[in-house]
Amino acid sequence: MTVGSSPNSAPFPVPPMRWDAWGDPELAAPLSEGTSTLIRGMLGVTGETTLPTIDPATVIVPPSRLSGEDLAALRAIVGDDWVSTAAVDRLLRASGKSTPDLLRRRRPHQDAPDAVVIPASDDQVGQLLTWCTDHRVAVVPFGGGTSVVGGVDPVADGFGATVSVDLRRMDALLDLDEVSQVATLGAGVTGPDAERLLGERGYSLGHFPQSFRYATIGGFAVTRSSGQASAGYGRFDDMVQAITLVTPRGILQAGRSPKNAVGPDLRQLIMGSEGVFGVVTRVAVRVHRRPTATEYEGWRFDSFDAAAQAFRAVAQEGVMPTVMRVSDELETALNLARPTEIGESGDKAVPGGCLAITTFEGSPTAVAARAGVVRETFAAAGGQSLGPGPAQMWEHGRFSGPYLRDALLDIGVGCETLETATTWARLAEVKTAVTTALAAVLPEPTVVMCHLSHTYATGASLYFTVVYRQEGDALEQWLAAKHHVTTTLTEVGASITHHHAVGRDHRPWMSAEIGDLGVAVLSAVKAVLDPAGVCNPGKLI
Amino acid sequence: MTVGSSPNSAPFPVPPMRWDAWGDPELAAPLSEGTSTLIRGMLGVTGETTLPTIDPATVIVPPSRLSGEDLAALRAIVGDDWVSTAAVDRLLRASGKSTPDLLRRRRPHQDAPDAVVIPASDDQVGQLLTWCTDHRVAVVPFGGGTSVVGGVDPVADGFGATVSVDLRRMDALLDLDEVSQVATLGAGVTGPDAERLLGERGYSLGHFPQSFRYATIGGFAVTRSSGQASAGYGRFDDMVQAITLVTPRGILQAGRSPKNAVGPDLRQLIMGSEGVFGVVTRVAVRVHRRPTATEYEGWRFDSFDAAAQAFRAVAQEGVMPTVMRVSDELETALNLARPTEIGESGDKAVPGGCLAITTFEGSPTAVAARAGVVRETFAAAGGQSLGPGPAQMWEHGRFSGPYLRDALLDIGVGCETLETATTWARLAEVKTAVTTALAAVLPEPTVVMCHLSHTYATGASLYFTVVYRQEGDALEQWLAAKHHVTTTLTEVGASITHHHAVGRDHRPWMSAEIGDLGVAVLSAVKAVLDPAGVCNPGKLI
Incomplete structure (x- = not known):
């Protein structure tokens, strides 16, 4: 490794994950x-x-x-x-x-x-x-x-x-208010460390995005992360009670009570700020007692549209599982045919159609009540229960997805994910538009899979995984596809991102999403907190 | 009436409520x-x-x-x-x-x-x-x-x-997306008109603050209103999907999807802005099908503390009623002894203690499931069911409170309400501090009643009604008490308002609540949207 000026020769202890691939080298999963x-x-x-x-x-x-x-x-x-x-x-x-x-x-x-x-x-x-x-x-x-x-x-x-x-030195559970069920965590606490620190006291945060094993509390906040249990515990921005932002102009401390009417909610201005207003150093979040009961149930629906209607009915009824997600027909078929999982697809087969999974956590009474309402709604919407197997299997493998991408890149196959959110009325149209946009730019046969993993009363996220043959300059090839699909999202009225955030890559579409005046507002906030503009330049705005 | 320059002699049709008292003169309730x-x-x-x-x-x-x-x-x-x-x-x-x-x-x-x-x-x-x-x-x-x-x-x-x-001419239901259950309403639509317009289509907004009969959609948004059914349908700021703010610099349109990660949530910056950034003209809100089942249940708890613990348990369990509120011992006693209601206090007596009421709305299955979980939690926390009577009676009279204040003023008795929000851990301390602060400034015997009407997993609102003998300059007398109690709120770490907003009256405490840097941020936003500062000067910041 060619080093420039290097006064320190030894790396810091506990390095982040691999510099050129996802995660832990020990867990890499090359394809046979x-x-x-x-x-x-x-x-x-x-x-x-x-x-x-x-x-x-x-x-x-x-x-x-x-x-x-x-x-x-x-x-x-x-x-x-x-x-x-x-x-x-x-x-x-x-x-x-x-x-x-x-x-x-x-x-x-x-x-x-x-x-x-x-x-x-x-x-x-x-x-x-x-x-x-x-x-x-x-x-x-x-x-x-x-x-x-x-x-x-x-x-x-x-x-x-x-x-x-x-931020890794700011890694402490600074306070746990067990009455209010609010934990104050340093921004550098990782997902697993948050669960460990809280677990020792009988609590859980319940925030499990795919990045869980590496990502941090501060990152969750500034990117508006949404975890796999968002149906039950909310998005990270729902959980945050108070947040500390250190800026070049001083410290902005937002959140004195759970909810209030003291003007605009400054927590919601700091969340999603992606480092451009300063550095989030500490977050007070809602936590919950570790669940005393858990129920798993997988469901088969005839089609993604049928499943989406069932999810909509559940969300609009207002009694939610803890985890609720459904793969479209193609993702269902390919997931069940995964090289490592063939023959292990749960206790019942899914002949065609779409696989949905639900998980319920809480007290035995609440879990039973919630599961009963959801079960009735799903059954009325044409769902067929598959028993607990598929949901348990999903939970087991839920953080391993990114390793597959590295293995695919190694054999010349491009793989990336992208996501959006829209209303229920537009869901099918947006799904078709994204799939069509990717297929139009990437070589045939491009595989576009989709799942719905964050459900609201008024709409949902759509999460796409695209797998394709790399051709020419692989970077330029993907950037062209990404450009086309992001522009398509703005044209069909969907958001450019549901939980991946804006960063450098989505920044060119910010005006399309929030308007020039919205960008001007964020720029004004940046100008007052970071007059020299040194905080994470080139991101968000 | 002495008129200055008056080119129009006739008032507009459908005037707002009385200029010098609450509401409809026909409903005024002078005391016997x-x-x-x-x-x-x-x-x-x-x-x-x-x-x-x-x-x-x-x-x-x-x-x-x-x-x-x-x-x-x-x-x-x-x-x-x-x-x-x-x-x-x-x-x-x-x-x-x-x-x-x-x-x-x-x-x-x-x-x-x-x-x-x-x-x-x-x-x-x-x-x-x-x-x-x-x-x-x-x-x-x-x-x-x-x-x-x-x-x-x-x-x-x-x-x-x-x-x-x-804004009264902007009074239309502009759009109803029945699939996504999102209604777009003009800012001037009043609470009753929203229910009427939506009701004709089979929907309800479910936002019922005490001001319901007069207040408007735009007002709900810019003040972060919280209605009596907030436990079930959320605060108004939870309901808003999209919002249109007309500013001197142009139109800021926020909200392209239910939730997303496209930077800070500008909806949450417009909500609570109280007119200082511009004029909200249109709001898209989550609505729901009119409920097909309703259950009412009143509960007696031995003390306010016991009731608060039961409410906390319900909120932290996450299965909520539609309405959930409890009066403290004094408010319970005085409400049951209201001149017009003596002898009508429901189907069971409440000998001492505190009266709580719950309402559940939704489908029969969901209502039964939710009510079952809450009932079990309340019973385990020492609550005694009083049957449906008290909750039905509360619902019947729930918008009439403000008329009593005018009647009291007429006989030289001061009466005002104030509210705050805090965490569960601080709830008792804050309640005592407010009661003590009011008693210290107002003449003995001052009556300070309290109820808890907005419940979150991590805390709650406290709503106080104070009744006292007017002395000296009645305006100065109350302003002194209000000053003392608001300062007390900032000292005990509670918010200066839960749902009444800031306006002109709470503005002096904004720095105490959000810090000088928080005020600077809001001022920067105002400066970019309203460079001349013409929008509602003297309010909020």
Whole structure:
């Protein structure tokens, strides 16, 4: 590994996940020769695969643009051990985990922040922001590094350097109010650590996005994360009671009571701010006692439309499961045919149609009552119960999806996800429009699967997985498809993202989504909190 | 009535409620001689009562500061029939309905907006804002005029005049998406009209604040209204899917999907903005099919603390009634002893303790399931079921409370309400602090009653009614008490308002609630949307 200026030679302990792929190398799941041949054959991939992974020894990272004096100043703020310009540390915070990110990681020249700085307190974050403002250095807040929209890209945007501010030292359960069931967590607490810290006291947060194993509390807040149990426990923005934002202008502390009428809700302005207003350091969230009862039930519906109508009926009735999701016909078929899962598809077969799963958590009484209402609604809507198996199996494998993408890239197959939200009335139209848009740009046969995993009374999210044959410049190929499909979303009136956030990748469509005046409002807020514009430039607005 | 310049002599059709008291004169409920004597005796009111109501013929309203040319310009925008400087029209929009408002209405000199203008479209509102910006005239948006925080006071704040912009012509159900269950309503639609328009199609909004009979959709949104059925249907800010704000800089349209991750939620910035960013003209809200089943059940708890613990258990379990409220010991005793209701207190007596009521609306299956879970939780927490009577009686009289206040003022007795929200852990402390603060400032014996009517998993609102002997300058007497109790709220960490909003009256405590930086953020938003500052000056920030 070619290192620029590198005063620290050792990487920090407990590094984030792999720099060029998802997650834990131990859990990587390369495809068998047979499966690989099958998939390549189906998609028409021929000859040598594009995009080999890169030997870390050949990576070229530009030297840090920060001077020795700069680094001494940063060390004076956070402590000598918590500033690094080692290439390995910088690379580990150089991007998120979108497919474009993974494709870029396979190139010899890598962009990276000029230093990684790890503060331990609001005060240190404040001092960092002041120093960066005074020295015109851009600040990129870093949590788990799981962004799939370029949210942690080291964009200098006219500033002299970029500093990745990793929140991992702010990793404590700071307070647990067991009466109000509110936990205050440091922004750097990861999903598993939140569950561990709360679990020791008998509580759970219940926020399980696909990024759960790496992503952090601060990241959940600034990206409006939505977890797999959103039907029961709400989106992360529903859970947040109070939030602390350290800005170059001082600390903005929002949320003095669960709900109130004291003007606009500033929590909802900080959430979704993606680091452009400052650094979220602490979040007070609603938690719940660990459930004493859990029920699982899978359902078969004849079609995605029939399932969506059943989900709509449940959401509009207002008695919800904890988890409720349904795959469309294609995703149902392909999931059941997954190489590792054939023959394990639960206790009943799903002959065609769509597989839905529900989970109910709570007290025995509440679980029974809720499950009873949902069961009646699903049955009335044509659903056939499949017993607990499919839901249990889904829960077992629910965080492993991203590893498959790396394995596919290794055999020249592109794979990416994208998502949107819309009203029930527009759901079918939006699903068709996205599928058509992807098929129009990507080579035949492109596989577009979809599931509905976040359900509201008035609408739902749609989550798409696209698998296709890579051709030509694989990065350009996907970016063209992404551009086309995002423009299509704005044209059909759906949102450009339901829970992936905006970052760098969706930013060009912000005016289409919230209007020029909406962008002007967010820019005005940024101007008052971050007058020099050093906070995560090039993102969101 | 002494009229200044009055080119229009006739008032508009369908005037707002009385200029100097709550509601419909036909529904006024003066106290009987016996009840009056009893209450005066209990509170120690002696001699002549202060504050006689005023003969409208003697009211002195300053002449309109708008010239004939100004008025011609306004008429050119909204049409000849929709601009008035008649004193009667101006007085009807001169204030809200707080006790200070009612006390001020008993004085011979009245402040009032310089004209009332009634636009019919976004375009007309936009033209009005442009004209007012160009001519330095303040704009006060007006819905039902039910503010109890000075939200519609005609504050000129350095501008040459004030114009009340009454939204009543924007009174249509613009769209009903029956699949998504989203209704788009004009900002001027009143609570009853919303229910009527939706009811004709089989739907209901389910938003029933005490101001329901007069207040409007736009007002609900900009004040973050919370209705009596908030447990089941949510606060108004939970219901809003999309909102249209006309500003001097153009139209800000927020909300393209039920929920998303497209940056900060601008809906939540517009809601609670109280007219200072512009005029909300249209709101898309979640509605629901009219319920096919309703269950009522009253409960007795030994104490308010015991009831609060039961409410907390229900909210944290997550299966909620549609309406859930409980009066403290004093409010329970006094409500049951109301002059008009003695002997009608439901099918079972409540010997001491606290009366709670629950209502469940929905499908028969969902109602039965929800009621079953709540019943079990209440019983486990020591509640005793009282059958349906108390809840039915509450529903019957639920909008009549404000009339009693006028009757009390007529006999020299002060009466006002105030409210807050806090976490469960702080609930008892906050209740005591408010009660103590009021008793410390108002004359003995002051009656402070409380109920809990909006319940969240992490906390609740507390709603206080205070009844006291008026002494000295009745307005100054109450303002001193209000100042003391609001300061107390900020000191104990509770919010300065749960659903009454900020307006003019709570504005001095905004920095205590959201910090100077929070105020700076809101000011920056105002500066970009309303550069001249003409929108509802003197309110919120």
